[in-house]
Amino acid sequence: MDERLVDLMALAGSTRGFMPPDEGMALHRHASEVAVDGPFLEVGSYCGKSAVYLGSAAESRGRVLYSVDHHQGSEENQPGWEWHEPDLVDSATGRIDTLPTFRRTIQEAALEATVVAVVGDSPVVAASWATPLALLFIDGGHGAEPAHADYEGWVPHLCRGGTLLIHDVFPDPADGGRPPFEIYGRAMGSGAFTEVDAVGSLRALCRTGEGI
Numbered sequence: 001m002d003e004r005l006v007d008l009m010a011l012a013g014s015t016r017g018f019m020p021p022d023e024g025m026a027l028h029r030h031a032s033e034v035a036v037d038g039p040f041l042e043v044g045s046y047c048g049k050s051a052v053y054l055g056s057a058a059e060s061r062g063r064v065l066y067s068v069d070h071h072q073g074s075e076e077n078q079p080g081w082e083w084h085e086p087d088l089v090d091s092a093t094g095r096i097d098t099l100p101t102f103r104r105t106i107q108e109a110a111l112e113a114t115v116v117a118v119v120g121d122s123p124v125v126a127a128s129w130a131t132p133l134a135l136l137f138i139d140g141g142h143g144a145e146p147a148h149a150d151y152e153g154w155v156p157h158l159c160r161g162g163t164l165l166i167h168d169v170f171p172d173p174a175d176g177g178r179p180p181f182e183i184y185g186r187a188m189g190s191g192a193f194t195e196v197d198a199v200g201s202l203r204a205l206c207r208t209g210e211g212i
């Protein structure tokens with residue numbers, strides 16, 4: 001690894017968020033090895049942790065990473081839920097706002113030329129998206145509705161030969177919620193994907209066929 005990459009991996013490791021180091025390194029590796037042309041897109045920016053793992057690879061491959069989030073937190077990030085972080089609440093609105101922290105992370109990583117924040121509701125952005133993607137990382141809302149909407153809205157934009165990464169896939173319900181596992185199951189059941197890797201709750205698939 002060159003010096004910049006060492007620095008970026010350290011920064012990603014210390015950025016707040018929901019991505020264990022081994023899974024983050026796997027994200028980075030799959031993004032570095034992407035096989036087809038086109039930009040990368042992630043759903044679920046939060047504070048920029050996965051954006052640094054993926055963005056560092058995008059930079060070295062000369063790609064752009066679009067990072068989609070409304071920055072108002074998922075259900076499980078809201079007050080009273082398990083994954084709430086009170087200092088991310090905007091005192092003016094009383095609502096979570098992770099955009100300032102995300103922006104700081106990308107500035108600190110000097111990845112502004114590579115990582116483009118797309119601030120909005122994922123299905124709204126997906127509905128008018130038109131650019132074929134080389135890599136798609138799904139790590140947005142984990143409820144049934146948002147997870148399936150992300151699958152239906154974004155997976156059709158992934159190129160043949162492109163890489164689909166899904167986070168928080170837990171085969172055992174005791175380990176976590178079902179929807180990410182269900183969309184992983186939809187991808188595998190479609191016949192259009194081949195699994196290439198599994199690290200922790202991260203699954204990496206290659207789009208090898210058509211109909212999703």
Ligand code: SAH
Nearest residue numbers: 017018044046050069070073074122140141
């Ligand atoms: N990838 C991040 C973690 C993402 S947490 C990391 O590495 O740490 C999930 C994110 O999905 C939250 O920031 C939340 O705001 C976002 N999210 C949930 N539902 C969404 C929706 N419908 N549209 C856009 N973003 C959404």
Ligand code: MG
Nearest residue numbers: 018139167168
């Ligand atoms: Mg996650």
